[in-house]
């Protein structure tokens with residue numbers, strides 16, 4: 655039924671609670687593809703264990719991430735929502751692609767360098783080969799388009815290189831995916847250090863807006879957001895803080911940065927910060943209440959997981975049998 659549609663794939667790790675950056679930069683855009691594309695949205699628990707996780711917490715966050723997908727507007731009837739470890743083909747293709755990914759390529763990944771600096775006592779092989787597993791996620795479904803935040807651009811390019819390399823050796827096997835990186839909102843910066851990306855693992859809670867923060871918390875964090883010593887709501891040199899708030903306000907209200915500047919012309923930072931906080935809180939209100947409803951229904955979430963992984967596995971199997979034949983595995987059952 656969906657065969658003629660092009661495929662969208664994206665994944666979110668069930669580690670740490672998701673931020674406004676994850677929402678605006680990625681998840682909020684996911685539902686826009688549901689009509690035109692066959693969409694696979696995956697909770698990538700296998701990627702999460704590249705850094706040490708508390709098992710009970712990982713399990714809970716896996717449910718929560720699925721609930722959050724739906725709370726952000728992804729209809730499980732119109733999208734395939736599933737958990738990575740429920741479809742063994744991800745691990746299988748991940749291994750095969752490891753053998754078509756170069757040590758040098760993986761060594762150049764900035765996320766690997768960052769994460770190894772942060773986890774110096776656990777620089778494991780999985781952390782290193784993370785991008786070939788990500789390539790497997792994408793290539794398994796013959797994906798055309800991958801909506802991600804700008805921080806994943808390098809991984810995506812590597813996925814394309816791996817696909818091209820494999821296709822070059824064996825003939826057309828994989829669709830070569832394109833990234834879809836929303837221009838204005840791809841990068842939401844920290845509220846405390848606006849030159850750094852807003853990161854879900856930032857130890858400073860004031861730097862990060864969580865999708866599930868309550869209204870008062872959101873408004874308080876924006877009030878405390880670091881800006882500069884000026885007073886004009888304008889973009890410019892040395893005004894990264896204000897610029898970040900302008901792009902956040904623009905993203906949640908649908909206004910472009912020029913209009914935001916015009917709207918706050920002559921008004922101070924205090925007014926502006928309050929307006930941003932309220933607009934963000936408004937836009938997340940619905941997500942929060944839907945999340946509360948959905949995450950309480952474990953059985954329903956498990957039904958969605960089962961249905962999603964069955965559908966994903968069916969599509970993945972088609973790619974896997976092609977790949978195995980091409981690399982020369984025997985097919986005896």
Ligand code: TRP
Nearest residue numbers: 663664665666667698701788791
């Ligand atoms: N690496 C992505 C991130 O941390 C998550 C991810 C895993 C992903 N597999 C993917 C994203 C495939 C897009 C497509 O955000």
